[in-house]
Amino acid sequence: MKWHRISAMFLRHIYLYRHSLTRLVEIFYWPLLDLLVWGFVSLYITRLSGNGEATPNFLGIFLGALILWDILFRSQQGISVSFLEEVWARNFLNLFVSPLTIGEYLVSLMLVAVFKVVVVFLISALLAWVLYSFNLFMIGIYLIPFILSLVILGWAIGILTTGLILRFGQQAEVLAWGVAFLFQPISAVFYPVSVLPKFLQKLALVIPASYVFEGMRAIVFGRTFPADKLLKAFGLNVIYLGLALVFFFRMFKQVRARGLLAKMGE
Amino acid sequence: MKGKDNVLLQVRNLSKTFNSFQAVKSVSFELYPGEILGLLGPNGAGKTTIIHMLLGLTSPTSGEIRIFGMNPLKSREREKILNRMNFSSTYVAMPYSLTLRESLTVFAGLYGVKEARARISYLIEQFDLKDVADRPVRTLSSGQMTRLNLAKAFINQPEVMLLDEPTASLDPDIADRTRSYLLEMKQTKKMAILYTSHNMQEMEEISDRLLFLHHGEIIARGTPEELVSRFKGQDLEDVFLKVAREVRP
Numbered sequence: 001m002k003w004h005r006i007s008a009m010f011l012r013h014i015y016l017y018r019h020s021l022t023r024l025v026e027i028f029y030w031p032l033l034d035l036l037v038w039g040f041v042s043l044y045i046t047r048l049s050g051n052g053e054a055t056p057n058f059l060g061i062f063l064g065a066l067i068l069w070d071i072l073f074r075s076q077q078g079i080s081v082s083f084l085e086e087v088w089a090r091n092f093l094n095l096f097v098s099p100l101t102i103g104e105y106l107v108s109l110m111l112v113a114v115f116k117v118v119v120v121f122l123i124s125a126l127l128a129w130v131l132y133s134f135n136l137f138m139i140g141i142y143l144i145p146f147i148l149s150l151v152i153l154g155w156a157i158g159i160l161t162t163g164l165i166l167r168f169g170q171q172a173e174v175l176a177w178g179v180a181f182l183f184q185p186i187s188a189v190f191y192p193v194s195v196l197p198k199f200l201q202k203l204a205l206v207i208p209a210s211y212v213f214e215g216m217r218a219i220v221f222g223r224t225f226p227a228d229k230l231l232k233a234f235g236l237n238v239i240y241l242g243l244a245l246v247f248f249f250r251m252f253k254q255v256r257a258r259g260l261l262a263k264m265g266e
Numbered sequence: 267m268k269g270k271d272n273v274l275l276q277v278r279n280l281s282k283t284f285n286s287f288q289a290v291k292s293v294s295f296e297l298y299p300g301e302i303l304g305l306l307g308p309n310g311a312g313k314t315t316i317i318h319m320l321l322g323l324t325s326p327t328s329g330e331i332r333i334f335g336m337n338p339l340k341s342r343e344r345e346k347i348l349n350r351m352n353f354s355s356t357y358v359a360m361p362y363s364l365t366l367r368e369s370l371t372v373f374a375g376l377y378g379v380k381e382a383r384a385r386i387s388y389l390i391e392q393f394d395l396k397d398v399a400d401r402p403v404r405t406l407s408s409g410q411m412t413r414l415n416l417a418k419a420f421i422n423q424p425e426v427m428l429l430d431e432p433t434a435s436l437d438p439d440i441a442d443r444t445r446s447y448l449l450e451m452k453q454t455k456k457m458a459i460l461y462t463s464h465n466m467q468e469m470e471e472i473s474d475r476l477l478f479l480h481h482g483e484i485i486a487r488g489t490p491e492e493l494v495s496r497f498k499g500q501d502l503e504d505v506f507l508k509v510a511r512e513v514r515p
Binding site: 085086088089090091092093094095096097098099100101253256257258259261262 | 282284289314315318321322323324325341345346348349352353355357358359360361362373376377378403415418
């Protein structure tokens with residue numbers, strides 16, 4: 001073993017962090033998110049036990065939340081990772097010199113996302129039933145709007161992320177794995193919105209996923225979930241999807257003017 | 267047969283500036299059916315930027331492009347243009363996990379090719395890819411990948427073909443066969459080809475006309491013989507070296 005070779009390789013990775021803000025941010029990003037999510041989960045459990053309430057169906061809360069969260073995550077990945085696959089394969093240019101329009105391309109990615117979601121959902125629901133006797137279908141008819149809402153939000157985040165990767169190139173590709181998780185603490189996936197500090201509660205009101213997870217918990221607890229909240233979630237989803245599309249098309253126009261589209265494909 | 271009526275591709279005063287760097291300076295040229303037009307020039311001369319602008323991948327700063335009488339910067343016209351045009355470059359690849367045949371099937375779908383299966387089999391045969399047709403793209407050699415790219419470029423039987431150093435990684439035998447195929451397409455199908463290459467012998471052999479680019483400008487144009495005589499060179503390679511070293515006619 002030669003120290004000069006080890007230090008050269010160490011230096012190689014330090015140089016990488018020096019030139020890539022996204023990689024630098026990533027070092028702090030995941031621990032911070034974990035700390036937030038699991039901190040709020042602990043707070044939720046502590047409050048429940050402190051109130052002397054009957055132990056809720058934690059299995060239903062956590063497994064249901066996990067499966068539904070994966071729907072959002074896979075929907076987002078169906079767009080941004082599928083896009084990255086073309087960049088990694090250097091096939092991007094071949095696609096965009098074909099008659100394929102950018103609108104057609106986005107619709108195809110949305111369909112890929114739906115395909116991934118269906119497969120992941122069915123496998124997860126089956127495993128949860130076999131391994132833990134947890135029946136996700138107990139949510140009933142609400143499951144359809146919940147899934148739909150998460151898929152649309154996943155599309156919006158995926159399109160936004162893809163727009164950023166398009167603009168900032170492959171150095172921004174870590175966003176494909178990280179951006180969705182930015183919404184996790186304020187989406188109240190594993191705990192109710194009421195556990196969050198007041199300012200984050202206000203933020204949660206504009207995150208469509210928070211309504212889905214609140215709804216899921218309400219149903220698992222045997223309560224009803226107001227349909228108007230679901231409508232609000234859909235309204236927000238439509239706005240975010242629209243904004244993400246506007247952002248993506250602007251980025252596309254910008255990279256075309258700067259000649260970056262061609263560089264991304266080679 | 268040249269004339270205003272049958273021009274397939276027309277470029278007028280095309281310029282591209284990236285920040286303060288002028289990559290292409292007021293370039294004008296035409297491309298006619300059954301013609302091979304070579305773009306010649308040192309690295310950074312603006313050849314690839316011109317091709318990318320023709321494909322609508324990069325928007326020009328100023329100037330006009332007309333392909334089949336349409337504007338590639340207008341999305342609806344671009345779609346129609348790209349149905350009748352294609353492109354191949356050594357520097358692009360195909361999805362690694364798909365087989366060669368699957369890749370071509372995807373592109374046949376993108377170009378709306380009728381009787382796709384027969385067309386794909388013909389191209390696989392034509393580009394000597396039969397042995398690797400059902401192998402994943404990631405297992406192909408660079409020469410096989412280049413041939414796959416060329417097969418993709420011919421999938422829609424284009425009227426205009428843009429080729430960016432298409433033979434760069436081919437061995438002399440396959441490169442020669444590729445040139446023969448291009449010449450055949452030019453003669454039998456009246457395909458118009460815009461061609462870039464750093465192989466001067468190839469450019470001399472294949473091109474009807476040449477545009478010499480330097481620092482984004484066309485500094486000379488004509489047949490290979492005309493350029494050799496104008497620059498008082500022994501051959502095109504000699505001319506290229508003179509141009510790259512800033513010697514003007």
